[in-house]
């Protein structure tokens with residue numbers, strides 16, 4: 112047990128940590144990305160691999176991140192440096208923190224563009240512009256938005272400012288305040304939407320699409336995407352959960368807490384899928400439509416339902432909130448690092464970092480218009496950043512975190528924080544030393560050397 116606290120502050124209680132970490136986890140990854148990548152990868156088999164990754168790889172790594180942060184009470188780079196020193200390991204492991212900060216910056220740059228789309232949709236749902244649209248019209252409206260850099264820039268800028276303001280206000284006044292209000296509201300709205308989806312008449316089709324486990328549909332590439340998404344959706348592999356863990360109260364059980372966060376995140380993703388796919392099937396739309404899936408299908412559905420204008424607006428408000436609490440957590444580890452390492456004021460660090468990510472975001476929003484011919488390995492900037500962060504950088508960060516926690520940190524120190532029963536600790540330890548890194552390495556190997 113240690114009595115250290117982070118200079119950034121601490122969460123008021125175990126539940127606040129759960130809500131804040133869930134706020135980080137539940138985001139565009141669940142409501143926007145999960146349904147469309149499930150659609151692109153054929154549904155059921157993909158969902159099954161995704162669930163296995165969450166349970167076997169994601170949860171154990173999340174435990175590692177929380178205990179590393181909580182033991183050191185510092186930003187990820189310094190936390191790993193301290194723990195390495197305590198266990199007589201190499202300081203070089205702190206490269207994990209550095210790579211994590213880079214991942215956070217790169218993710219933010221496309222995340223805030225999508226956050227901007229959501230803000231735009233709040234507006235057009237509120238004004239009723241989308242009432243009664245057909246799926247063709249909704250598709251054209253989304254396409255039109257992507258072709259309009261000025262509008263995209265406006266919303267991307269607003270989203271970036273909203274995020275920086277909260278990070279600048281700090282752990283308690285900023286992140287905790289937003290969390291307390293927004294997270295409960297998110298759950299209520301999601302349930303209302305699910306209730307609506309159950310009445311569309313195609314709920315069974317949506318259900319079958321997601322839970323019909325057909326293994327012949329599985330490819331290494333979709334396994335990689337499932338694995339990468341399990342890191343992305345749980346905010347793992349880049350230090351976010353480590354930073355949030357460094358503000359966690361000492362007495363709370365890490366195992367139970369992490370299971371709760373993982374379960375909530377998974378629940379939201381599944382509910383989002385079960386809310387979206389029935390709408391897709393009842394309107395004869397294509398489940399593999401890609402990133403526009405949510406932005407095209409939902410306006411159609413809301414445009415037809417009673418009180419659609421109200422529910423549609425509320426829904427996009429809540430997607431916006433989910434995106435907002437996640438975006439905040441993308442910046443927090445780096446801001447904590449800048450404050451602790453270079454003694455910067457939080458305000459200065461937040462604004463400085465904000466300007467960098469905002470600028471990178473412009474390259475992402477340009478992917479759909481003025482920069483559409485700039486490509487990396489055949490992908491535009493937006494897709495490329497999404498791909499390398501989720502599918503390569505986060506899994507790589509995850510391997511390194513698990514190797515560090517399993518091989519470098521002394522068992523005694525890990526157990527000090529985790530306080531697991533002997534059997535469970537062994538399982539966790541095996542997962543850190545072998546299962547998680549090997550699983551990730553295999554999938555990455557087949558990504559680089561495709562079978563066919």
Ligand code: PHE
Pocket residue numbers: 135136137138139140141218342343344345346347349351437438440441
């Ligand atoms: N977990 C968030 C989501 O699902 C994204 C995220 C990734 C946030 C990594 C922080 C760190 O949308």
Ligand code: NA
Pocket residue numbers: 135136137138140141343344345346376
């Ligand atoms: Na998520």
